[in-house]
Amino acid sequence: ADGSFYADIEVTAKSFPPKKSAPFPVNAPGLSHYLEESPYINVNDNEIRTLAKEITASETKAYEAARKISKWVNANMKTQLDIGVVRSALEVLKSKRGVCRDYAILYAALARASGIPTRLAAGIVYMNGSFYYHVWAESYVGAWQAFDPTLDGDFVDATHVKLTQGETDSLFEMTKVIGGLRAEIKGFAHGG
Secondary structure (H helix, E strand, O other), rough: OOOOOOOOOOOOOOOOHHHOOOOOOOOOOOOOOHHHEEOEOOOHHHHHHHHHHHOOOOOOOOOHHHHHHHHHHHHOOOOOOOOOOOOHHHHHHHOOOEEHHHHHHHHHEEEEEEEEEEEEEEEEEEEEEEEEEEEEEEOOOOEEEEEOOOOOOOOOOOOOOEEEEEEEEHHHHHHHHHOOOOOOOOOOOOOO
């Protein structure tokens, strides 16, 4: 009656078995869209392409190449929370500062430029006792696998609740609802 709706969302996080990695670069029919340049994701820029090649130079497996890119972004970026505008991957690379969205956009550009189909994911993340709006990426490395270059480490756990995926325009759609979103944890289980 008040325009609200409720949903129960179950989030499951599983580690990707590296032995199931696709060969690198990835040749997956139907996923070529996720290798192309799009607004803010400067895949065709020479600086982005050169850096992507440097980071992944010796790799033969897509999962390991994606891990290296995520680690590079995490190690070379500094968080700056007062950046409110969406910037291109090239702008982010030049400043090496930003918010989670900037980390994800730079990661996506480098991954796509290296030959790994990649899309953006947005939703909420549970940290320090609260939920926050968050952006990360997913790369096709034999299956779609989440990578969060904002956080140190390889495993994207169940604290990440994905509400949208795709290109940067999906991030804009997400911001329309994020301010009115309430979330709570009803329960959790840790598998063996």
